[in-house]
Amino acid sequence: MTELTKGAQLIPNGMLDDNYPRNMWWCAAHVDEVTDRPMARWLLEKPVVMYRKKDGTPVALDNRCPHRWAPLSEGRVIDDQLVCPYHGMQFGADGVCTRVPTQSTIPPSAKVQSYPLRQAGRFLWIWMGDPDKIDHAPVDMGYQVNPDWSVVTAYMEVDANWVLIRENVLDLTHIAFLHAKTFKQGDWENPASVSMEGESIVYRQDFEPSPLSPLFCAGFGFPDGKVVKREQEGRMPSLAVSFSDWNVHDIAAAPGERIDYLVRGAHIVTPGKRGETHYFFAAAFDVPDVSDEVLDQTKTNILDAFNEDKDLLQKIQRLVSEDPRGLDFPEINLGADGAGVRVRQILKRKLDAERSA
Amino acid sequence: MTELTKGAQLIPNGMLDDNYPRNMWWCAAHVDEVTDRPMARWLLEKPVVMYRKKDGTPVALDNRCPHRWAPLSEGRVIDDQLVCPYHGMQFGADGVCTRVPTQSTIPPSAKVQSYPLRQAGRFLWIWMGDPDKIDHAPVDMGYQVNPDWSVVTAYMEVDANWVLIRENVLDLTHIAFLHAKTFKQGDWENPASVSMEGESIVYRQDFEPSPLSPLFCAGFGFPDGKVVKREQEGRMPSLAVSFSDWNVHDIAAAPGERIDYLVRGAHIVTPGKRGETHYFFAAAFDVPDVSDEVLDQTKTNILDAFNEDKDLLQKIQRLVSEDPRGLDFPEINLGADGAGVRVRQILKRKLDAERSA
Amino acid sequence: MTELTKGAQLIPNGMLDDNYPRNMWWCAAHVDEVTDRPMARWLLEKPVVMYRKKDGTPVALDNRCPHRWAPLSEGRVIDDQLVCPYHGMQFGADGVCTRVPTQSTIPPSAKVQSYPLRQAGRFLWIWMGDPDKIDHAPVDMGYQVNPDWSVVTAYMEVDANWVLIRENVLDLTHIAFLHAKTFKQGDWENPASVSMEGESIVYRQDFEPSPLSPLFCAGFGFPDGKVVKREQEGRMPSLAVSFSDWNVHDIAAAPGERIDYLVRGAHIVTPGKRGETHYFFAAAFDVPDVSDEVLDQTKTNILDAFNEDKDLLQKIQRLVSEDPRGLDFPEINLGADGAGVRVRQILKRKLDAERSA
Numbered sequence A, B, C: 001m002t003e004l005t006k007g008a009q010l011i012p013n014g015m016l017d018d019n020y021p022r023n024m025w026w027c028a029a030h031v032d033e034v035t036d037r038p039m040a041r042w043l044l045e046k047p048v049v050m051y052r053k054k055d056g057t058p059v060a061l062d063n064r065c066p067h068r069w070a071p072l073s074e075g076r077v078i079d080d081q082l083v084c085p086y087h088g089m090q091f092g093a094d095g096v097c098t099r100v101p102t103q104s105t106i107p108p109s110a111k112v113q114s115y116p117l118r119q120a121g122r123f124l125w126i127w128m129g130d131p132d133k134i135d136h137a138p139v140d141m142g143y144q145v146n147p148d149w150s151v152v153t154a155y156m157e158v159d160a161n162w163v164l165i166r167e168n169v170l171d172l173t174h175i176a177f178l179h180a181k182t183f184k185q186g187d188w189e190n191p192a193s194v195s196m197e198g199e200s201i202v203y204r205q206d207f208e209p210s211p212l213s214p215l216f217c218a219g220f221g222f223p224d225g226k227v228v229k230r231e232q233e234g235r236m237p238s239l240a241v242s243f244s245d246w247n248v249h250d251i252a253a254a255p256g257e258r259i260d261y262l263v264r265g266a267h268i269v270t271p272g273k274r275g276e277t278h279y280f281f282a283a284a285f286d287v288p289d290v291s292d293e294v295l296d297q298t299k300t301n302i303l304d305a306f307n308e309d310k311d312l313l314q315k316i317q318r319l320v321s322e323d324p325r326g327l328d329f330p331e332i333n334l335g336a337d338g339a340g341v342r343v344r345q346i347l348k349r350k351l352d353a354e355r356s357a
């Protein structure tokens, strides 16, 4: 990785390099993506294959056969074992080879790396660093499987470094410009106030009554243009996850009617190949039983908006990659970068710790 | 850049490397390309954004926001200022930031580089080196905006180093082979004589009466196959520009009728991304009021011919890029390379001067 | 080239590097591909142009004009000479320039490299190393032009290193897995026995009676599902060529009827650009006058099967190229790798010899 304090950047983000810690939980997949058929995905620049055993246990292995390096994901799952497509070696969920079709002896070194997987909310989380260093659980996302909430999830492959997305979702002032035609929530005249609560970055900001973004009205059962008071609150408990809470108050609620609502966005990023990021997203309304029609439309609208981010971030990544000046270019921080700058500080601390270990 | 006198090449052209001087005027655009909407173009391996102020002044800025590096060309022009598409910072024509939407203070370092632009003929010229070193004007192209002339212009993006195009247009003997089916002007049995006039390379060559290339007959109002005497004269006043004059004499002109005609090609090249060149072209007949139909057809015919060059030069560039021997391959000079060899000598002198400065 | 005994691999194959000997015959083309029109092909990472003289002699030259590096294959053949498309220099079959259109003197250094070509069977073979080191003929393939045999040939461009194909065709146990739906010959429970006969790798294996692969039934005039006894025998007389003999015995032949049949596959590989391989193939039945319909169908079926190899080998190549661990990844040898491992030993010996010479 590029040195984190070089050149003209205050705290360079290393977006062209290998800039992710290994000893933490990253999101590997939505739970529904992993089935009894092998599925390939690059995670932290490694090829991984995932599948699910008959009892439902998800499995993640290096997607590269130790014999002649065939991608195991091209093979089949038989009896909870993965069969290589090339010469048929079989591997169990622990990565150990259990069968070589053309011989009775199995070489003791015949195994692939197996990675710990855990479920949290609607996602599966993988630990690709040293398994002896697992000292915490993935971030709690229980609300995503709580029937009191209505949830939509989405996935995007973004050809940009994960830090670009992380900074994007922690500075909502861009909504006023980049999403002027989708979010239609232009009242970001001031930056949020940012603080640390333990290891988590937290930002908070109050807004005067104004029409709520059309992206969220339907989920709450509001008519478009509904005027509400908002408090925005964000929280990044892990480099892999941040939550964005829109606390919405119905200032015209009749006596006895519900006043307070919440829609929580979860922004989940995982480095894939160099310069590519898996971006998982969940939007959850604290309202039960929102209809599929409303959720589907909400998802479509959110994807329209997030594609504006994807498009711009990809252009930034390509620009920086193609510009011979690369990362050696001035970078100015604004007041609204409070959360983003802390991301880089946390990242630098974690990388320094891993690399000196 | 590869050393200019290495290996088997007499004067290698460094076509795989960064091989262009900065302290000179290069063509940035045709005047009509720059409007009140931002336009992106890579020039000398830098991303540049251009737009025009309300009073018509053209502006060129670094196309990379100093905040989070968004391409400014994705934003909008408001009140002669460029607004970043991401968080809305505004920059004036001098590159200085004039507004940060979420704060009242503007960081003093908030600016992008602004590049001098000047108009000459139908093109805009940019100085991307040290602005204090501007010691001359762009090459005069006044004839292109003189109503006594009829002019067509064209633009091509060529995936080849600019020197390949420069050498191509300074050795017209290739017309007999590469353009046998388009130019149909096969009478190049001898090389031109080449000399220096001040800083300009000049070549001259006389031809016996023969049918004029069909590319130019219509522009002069001649029937196809018209037999004329020709003197070809070329001039390269700058590495960015060369002129190719076809002096044509109507040897069958009736007494009192016009005898002498001239069509002048301007070959204008600008390095873009590595290995890519912007190729601007103007063909001008010293005949007023040639009809649009004739000019359009002339342009189509010229593009057919120049696409033969483009196709071959791209194949050469790709061949040299893919061949592990790269630039380290024999290169023989012929008598017809007199002008081309001087291009490399001038280039080497300029690069040496810039690099030792 | 990567050191041949590095890291975790027993005998690394250097598949990401330049890993081919030069002083040997490699296949340049099928005889029918080379005609009186120039044909371009990258061989051993060099651009080569081939054509045929009027008397039928095939010619191979460096496909890069020594003047301004145009690909000669874009030009024309005139009087057994190749004419450069750019400025018309002419080169004879020995690569020496015989004409410069714009001058009477030909520079003595004006020549391109000419490569020896020889025919064997239905293919042309090229020697791209030191021509003084030619000490043997290409592998004999006389059976391919013997009317007692019926032959189909095919060609594929594979985006994978040639060693991957070489190892693939020398370990037929993969047929049981990768080709389960095409070859349908699943009886590979044991590895073949492998030995050296002189410089040739040889493998042999006997099979109990079982239905013959549908790929070969029609060529022999057998109904699909015909039960036969088989002896498989392979032979690699050169890194460029291996033969795979399927000796088939009709155990239900009526007295006096033919019992023994042979279909011989020839697997011919040539490195092209880095990471790309030309794969020529011939399947020959020792049966005269098999109909074109049967041969065409056989070719289609074989290509279906070989595309399974191509697809997987390309995925392996891409996986190893994209995985930052590259060649530095464990690689286990199985009993069935006897022939493949000898390939690497021969390759290492040859490369060491060439590089120390």
Ligand code: FES
Binding pocket: A065, A066, A067, A068, A069, A070, A084, A085, A086, A087, A088, A089
């Ligand atoms: S490559 Fe997996 S079994 Fe051979």
Ligand code: FES
Binding pocket: B065, B066, B067, B068, B069, B070, B084, B085, B086, B087, B088, B089
């Ligand atoms: S990137 Fe331009 S204002 Fe933020």
Ligand code: FES
Binding pocket: C065, C066, C067, C068, C069, C070, C084, C085, C086, C087, C088, C089
């Ligand atoms: S490049 Fe071949 S003759 Fe000029």
